[in-house]
Amino acid sequence: MKYENGAVMDEIFRKIREYDSIVLFRHRRVDGDCVGATRGFERMLKLTWPEKRVRISDAQSSSRLAFAGMEGKIVPEEELKGSLGIVLDTADRERVSDKRFLSCREVIKIDHHIEKDPYGDVNWVEEERSSVCEMCAVFYSRYSDALRLDSEGAGYFFMGMVTDSGRFRFSGTDGDTLRLAGMLLDLGVDTGRLYSNLYLRDMNEWKYRAWVYENMAMAPGGCVRIYIDKKIRERFGLDAEAAAAVVSLMENIRGCLIWLAFIETDGEDGEIRVRLRSRSVRCDGLASRWRGGGHAFASGGTVYSREEADRLWAEADEMCAEYKRTHTDWM
Ligand SMILES: [Mn+2]
Incomplete structure (x- = not known):
């Protein structure tokens, strides 16, 4: 596994460890990648640090992704002020669904879109990655001694990798993508259930x-x-x-x-x-x-x-x- 942005990742890991309150953000018009990344990150951080307050601030709903748990809420403004904000899968600030994310004490951007708005205090952007969930899996793999992830959390990351890469067909899918997907599957992802949820249509x-x-x-x-x-x-x-x-x-x-x-x-x-x-x-x-x-x-x-x-x-x-x-x- 190559960690081309190891120093930035280390800084992000340090900040996550430091804060008691972490709020996750994603883009409007939700898709499998931004839902998978926020839900997976939420799960991973809660498993690792049960004493921390970890929330997703987003009130959008999606019929197609309801199975992944879309019961988002908006975090009150005053609580953002002491929190670390992590924005996933969102290239520019206008596209963040909860516009108040910049009220967080510090903001981290994790994204795989073409960089045009480095709005974070820390920006980790890898345009070659097939999904931001792939980056989440990279992050987990680098700190897997310290972080905890179960089959549910791995399933969220896997969902984003599958949907953003067109089931591992689109350009951007490389050896790393498949190695990381394999790592997630080893954690016990129920792919049959996931694919039914994603692809059954009325x-x-x-x-x-x-x-x-x-x-x-x-x-x-x-x-x-x-x-x-x-x-x-x-x-x-x-x-x-x-x-x-x-x-x-x-x-x-x-x-x-x-x-x-x-x-x-x-x-x-x-x-x-x-x-x-x-x-x-x-x-x-x-x-x-x-x-x-x-x-x-x-x-x-x-x-x-x-x-x-x-x-x-x-x-x-x-x-x-x-x-x-x-x-x-x-x-
Ligand atoms: Mn994406």
Whole structure:
């Protein structure tokens, strides 16, 4: 195991040991990685130091991740002041779900997104890691003599590794990823139960997927997009979160280097969520031009009209076409 940021990790470990009150934060629009990292960290710290107060400050709910325990609460402001805040899986301060995290006496950022806002007093960022849960597993492995982790805690970290890496398929999955996943499995993770929780879908969702395949469209350069308005979500009984999961359905279309899912949300301001995925062509720059950001090949943004959605699609399609003009290695 390589610990490229051993000194930063040592500093984080020292601070965690020092504080009696630790508050964990994550990003809005929760996913398996940020829930797994916060729940796993909470579990690990409570097992190791039962006398410490360890809490997650976040009041979001998620139907899909309810099985992982989403009963988040908001920690009162005055209690943040004496606490160590640890923000997991969140690249910039605007994306932290509880905006008051900077009220903590000290803040630690642990993340694997492209660094653009080092908001922590201590920042541990490794962009090559396939998930922040992988970093949590690295952290545990470095201090495994002192830290305690059981099958439940290991299961949370494993969940984030599985979901953020597309079951260990996406770029970023390397030897370390699998060694760390193996270490977690050795602690007794119930993978059968986890996969049932993650991948079983009601019948209406499968029907919705069939609709997506029927209605996705390819632009001349090869960029594929699906546009999901509120009517379609209502027809299949899906919230914006469940509807957005379909971006992964379009990942294996030959000649399609960027694929996009537009999902109308319930927001009053007409917010349309965009999920961008790509191979060979980086899409994070495109995402940041459209009020978002993320990883090189998986990012998100926001548009406010169909017209903007079409413009983003055209821009992405031009990037596909340009890549094809200048490379021969695409598939
Ligand atoms: Mn992540």
